[in-house]
Amino acid sequence: MIDRDAVIAVLDAISDPRTGQGIVASGLAKGLTVTSDRAGFVIEVAPGDTALYAPVRDAAEAALKAMPGMTRVSVVLSAEAVPAPARRGASLSPAAVEQGRPKAPVPTDRPAHVRRVLAIASGKGGVGKSTVAVNLACALSARGLSVGILDADVYGPSLPTMLGLSGKPGYEDGAMVPHEAHGLKAMSVGLLTQATDAMVWRGPMASQAITQMLTQTRWGTSEAPLDVLVVDLPPGTGDVQLTLIQKTPLDGVVIVSTPQEVALADARRAHTLFEKVGVPTLGLIENMSGDIFGRGGARAEAERLGVAFLGELPLDASLREGGDAGRPTTLAVPEGVVARCFAAVAARVSEALKL
Ligand SMILES: Nc1ncnc2c1ncn2[C@@H]1O[C@H](COP(=O)(O)OP(=O)(O)O)[C@@H](O)[C@H]1O
Numbered sequence: 001m002i003d004r005d006a007v008i009a010v011l012d013a014i015s016d017p018r019t020g021q022g023i024v025a026s027g028l029a030k031g032l033t034v035t036s037d038r039a040g041f042v043i044e045v046a047p048g049d050t051a052l053y054a055p056v057r058d059a060a061e062a063a064l065k066a067m068p069g070m071t072r073v074s075v076v077l078s079a080e081a082v083p084a085p086a087r088r089g090a091s092l093s094p095a096a097v098e099q100g101r102p103k104a105p106v107p108t109d110r111p112a113h114v115r116r117v118l119a120i121a122s123g124k125g126g127v128g129k130s131t132v133a134v135n136l137a138c139a140l141s142a143r144g145l146s147v148g149i150l151d152a153d154v155y156g157p158s159l160p161t162m163l164g165l166s167g168k169p170g171y172e173d174g175a176m177v178p179h180e181a182h183g184l185k186a187m188s189v190g191l192l193t194q195a196t197d198a199m200v201w202r203g204p205m206a207s208q209a210i211t212q213m214l215t216q217t218r219w220g221t222s223e224a225p226l227d228v229l230v231v232d233l234p235p236g237t238g239d240v241q242l243t244l245i246q247k248t249p250l251d252g253v254v255i256v257s258t259p260q261e262v263a264l265a266d267a268r269r270a271h272t273l274f275e276k277v278g279v280p281t282l283g284l285i286e287n288m289s290g291d292i293f294g295r296g297g298a299r300a301e302a303e304r305l306g307v308a309f310l311g312e313l314p315l316d317a318s319l320r321e322g323g324d325a326g327r328p329t330t331l332a333v334p335e336g337v338v339a340r341c342f343a344a345v346a347a348r349v350s351e352a353l354k355l
């Protein structure tokens with residue numbers, strides 16, 4: 001039997017690098033759940049702090065796993081979306097959108113030779129948005145479609161790691177040439193700049209860079225158009241997201257959430273934002289679904305919102321390992337639970353996008 005106080009003592013032996021206090025005492029460990037043989041919690045940090053706290057997550061996971069009788073441990077590191085920066089420019093503020101102002105005009109800068117643009121969004125970071133984007137792109141590609149993936153997550157571009165990409169994109173006849181990885185055409189904001197400071201990507205510059213990657217990249221040609229471009233959007237519902245959503249010609253969005261109520265509330269806000277600008281939510285995916293964080297929350301939320309529930313993705317160590325190694329699990333273990341889940345999601349998304 002695992003004792004809750006013993007779990008807290010183990011966690012408080014690990015210190016929060018910001019405060020120096022134990023991670024429970026400092027309030028860093030949120031939503032601690034302890035059952036007879038399992039434990040899990042969430043570490044929620046500012047977007048710039050994920051690298052600082054990744055070792056804390058790893059240490060907590062290792063320490064809990066070492067407790068006798070512990071069969072399963074889950075520590076999720078989640079980044080809050082950045083509050084909207086002060087900004088000039090003409091785009092609507094989220095508040096204005098909430099008040100039901102007119103819908104944004106249909107963007108005119110559709111990328112050439114791209115049949116559909118599919119966005120992957122989430123209310124907050126760390127919920128598995130990029131994991132879903134990459135694996136869903138692979139599953140769509142496995143259906144015989146020609147697929148591109150654009151990492152537009154200015155707060156934490158993760159495609160370079162998840163697909164094993166490096167180096168700037170090529171440049172030919174006035175257009176950027178995307179990288180090729182695992183049969184996908186890929187571009188990432190993370191490959192365009194050496195700057196590690198997310199600040200440079202705030203506001204108009206971020207949306208300009210992303211519009212450029214969308215429209216000035218040779219995703220397809222007239223002989224060989226791209227069937228679908230999967231866009232990994234920044235998490236949250238701030239101004240950067242809004243500008244992007246308005247400027248990007250999206251045919252549909254898939255929203256990723258973990259089962260906890262806080263994450264679901266953010267997923268709901270994301271859905272509302274897309275709805276207001278006229279982008280259809282193709283459905284919700286529940287990630288890190290399981291008995292530690294609960295399960296079924298996203299399914300119930302999808303029902304409440306009147307959108308499709310696309311499936312649940314279990315907590316699966318191979319997903320993190322595959323991501324870190326640049327080898328998507330869907331391809332590495334094509335008969336596994338994860339690959340089957342994404343194959344089903346890909347089938348539904350293809351149908352919804354008429355691919
Ligand atoms: N179902 C899962 N099981 C285990 N680890 C996961 C799962 N989904 C995501 N992860 C891991 O959690 C971390 C955050 O996921 P990521 O896809 O980068 O989130 P986001 O793009 O929303 O910030 C990554 O290390 C990833 O490998």
Ligand SMILES: [Mg+2]
Binds near residue numbers: 129131153156157158
């Ligand atoms: Mg990401």
